Amino acid sequence: DIQMTQSPSSVSASIGDRVTITCRASQGISNWLAWYQQKPGKAPKVLIYPASTLQSGVPSRFSGSGSGTDFTLTITSLQPEDFATYYCQQANSFPLTFGGGTKVEIK
């Protein structure tokens, strides 16, 4: 099974800050990686798939990069609605696996 390791597990940031979340796969997954945002009490929402392709309607302050085993989600100029938990997910092979999540909190 492919293990997905996210870091940090939480980050405190202010409005306007740049936030970077990393995700590492235990083996190469090419660019078959998705990023999701989940707000409390809500279902996850896909932001980026694969790796660096922004989904329709997602603000351009979100961006993704990486391939192989190392990936990054960057939020430039953090907005109030961005405070949430973010998950990566490998879409390369079964079983499909998620990272442990990164909670972005208000400083």
Added chain:
Amino acid sequence: EVQVLESGGGLVQPGGSLRLSCAASGFSSNNFALSWVRQAPGKGLEWVSDISGDGITTHYADSVKGRFTISRDNSKNTVFLQMYSLRAEDAALYYCAKQYGHHFDYWGQGALVTVSS
């Protein structure tokens, strides 16, 4: 509008069984795989199982293999998750999610499964 709607959650005793349903609408469900993804209270996301659009191919997480069975009825645009031998660690919010490739582009709001005596 694409929608997936879960039902069938509830309270079940350890060792008991429960069947979840996922009704899909707004897309040709027989063309897309559907998955179940669960989230224990305060925890992260765990993929559970998926089934191909034609219902022929299924996959399971090791944690549920042999206890859970996924199936679908394309005439009703519905996917089912039959859960047997439920354990305390199966308690979670179970999301149904439409797959695009092997990621999830649409999610339901979840069905809560509580396992307790």
